[in-house]
Amino acid sequence: MPTIDAERVLRDLRHLRTMGAFKTGVHRPALSAEHLASMAWLKGELEALGHQTTIDGIGNVFGIAPVNGRKLLGGSHLESQNYAGWLDGPLGVVYALEAARAVKADSALAGCGVDVVAWCDEEGHFGHFLGSRSGIGQVSESDIDAAVDRTSGTTMREALKAAGLDGRPRVTVDAKRYVGFLEAHIEQGDWLEANKLKVGVVTAIVGSRNFNITFEGVQNHAGTTRMAIRRDAGVACARLVMAIEKLFPTICGPRTVWTTGRVTLSPGDPSIIPGRAEMLFQFRDTDADLLDRLEVALRGLVEDANREGPCTVVLEQNRKGMPAAMAESFQVAVETSAEARSPGRYTRMPSGAGHDAQILAAVMPAGMMFVPSIGGISHHWSENTSDEDIVLGAQVYADAVGRLLQG
Numbered sequence: 124m125p126t127i128d129a130e131r132v133l134r135d136l137r138h139l140r141t142m143g144a145f146k147t148g149v150h151r152p153a154l155s156a157e158h159l160a161s162m163a164w165l166k167g168e169l170e171a172l173g174h175q176t177t178i179d180g181i182g183n184v185f186g187i188a189p190v191n192g193r194k195l196l197g198g199s200h201l202e203s204q205n206y207a208g209w210l211d212g213p214l215g216v217v218y219a220l221e222a223a224r225a226v227k228a229d230s231a232l233a234g235c236g237v238d239v240v241a242w243c244d245e246e247g248h249f250g251h252f253l254g255s256r257s258g259i260g261q262v263s264e265s266d267i268d269a270a271v272d273r274t275s276g277t278t279m280r281e282a283l284k285a286a287g288l289d290g291r292p293r294v295t296v297d298a299k300r301y302v303g304f305l306e307a308h309i310e311q312g313d314w315l316e317a318n319k320l321k322v323g324v325v326t327a328i329v330g331s332r333n334f335n336i337t338f339e340g341v342q343n344h345a346g347t348t349r350m351a352i353r354r355d356a357g358v359a360c361a362r363l364v365m366a367i368e369k370l371f372p373t374i375c376g377p378r379t380v381w382t383t384g385r386v387t388l389s390p391g392d393p394s395i396i397p398g399r400a401e402m403l404f405q406f407r408d409t410d411a412d413l414l415d416r417l418e419v420a421l422r423g424l425v426e427d428a429n430r431e432g433p434c435t436v437v438l439e440q441n442r443k444g445m446p447a448a449m450a451e452s453f454q455v456a457v458e459t460s461a462e463a464r465s466p467g468r469y470t471r472m473p474s475g476a477g478h479d480a481q482i483l484a485a486v487m488p489a490g491m492m493f494v495p496s497i498g499g500i501s502h503h504w505s506e507n508t509s510d511e512d513i514v515l516g517a518q519v520y521a522d523a524v525g526r527l528l529q530g
């Protein structure tokens with residue numbers, strides 16, 4: 124099996140942490156100066172390894188191994204959420220980089236190679252998985268024209284221009300080149316830690332359905348309007364939230380999650396009955412049929428609300444993300460490697476968060492592995508994983524890559 128250099132893995136991750144350092148985490152939004160510095164660093168490391176490197180027209184970094192045998196694509200992302208953690212993304216990039224080095228040094232794997240990729244903007248500063256979707260040919264030029272940084276308002280075109288990347292071609296991966304794509308990531312939940320496990324073998328990445336639900340009532344004086352004649356959109360909204368809380372547990376799966384992420388009442392004044400309310404609602408699961416059943420149930424509740432009145436309810440579907448199953452061969456490779464390095468301390472589990480691997484799964488076999496997140500915390504600067512778990516994960520990843528390359 125390819126052998127990693129534990130100190131080098133930790134050194135690389137700590138070095139990336141200096142780019143946009145914020146408390147113990149990083150602030151490294153997509154295409155920021157700090158993100159560009161991390162991309163340049165990765166490019167340099169890949170060149171030093173003898174890979175052919177490119178940073179393409181959407182900011183994806185590729186390092187291509189100059190070999191003729193079996194090849195695997197590995198990686199994750201380098202940008203962070205705003206003022207967030209140091210491992211969400213870089214962990215998977217550094218694991219892939221270290222696996223590429225270890226495979227190159229392993230004579231048993233002569234001719235095989237690991238291509239390394241850092242997908243731009245997995246964290247969605249400008250859009251929805253724009254980097255990896257571009258990498259499989261799913262992003263049009265007009266998608267890029269429309270992309271705007273949700274924090275700064277800078278357009279993606281402006282940001283690419285400032286980065287010197289405008290006008291460069293965008294690379295579409297040649298799926299036939301690879302045995303598949305393997306991504307490592309911190310768990311971002313507490314399942315592994317709570318169960319004293321070291322590795323999560325991801326079975327599938329959840330799909331989600333997102334809805335915008337609006338309630339139309341009648342805006343009126345909160346002091347003079349009798350309760351009996353009110354058409355209070357706020358109450359109608361609260362009723363629907365509670366009806367969902369009652370119905371969904373009777374049809375959901377063991378890991379289904381649903382969230383009312385925002386409620387807005389208009390005009391939003393203590394002395395005015397809300398004439399309009401709006402809620403953003405989302406549910407997630409790995410089972411596409413179950414997602415369909417939940418949607419039918421939600422539509423039924425909206426119909427009930429319209430029939431019963433007194434407000435009208437309109438349900439609009441926003442984004443629909445399909446669940447993505449991870450390839451069985453990849454699950455077996457990660458599981459076998461975890462058993463060898465940390466007997467009994469791994470589990471198969473779904474990913475409740477979205478990842479680039481779900482995009483790649485559309486064009487090639489894809490797999491994911493998790494390492495524990497201390498306290499289950501992520502998307503926060505205090506996000507962390509013990510050095511011991513980081514190093515163990517890197518070796519398990521490299522072993523899995525070795526198994527997949529041997530076929």
Ligand SMILES: [Zn+2]
Nearest residue numbers: 211212245308
């Ligand atoms: Zn991530």
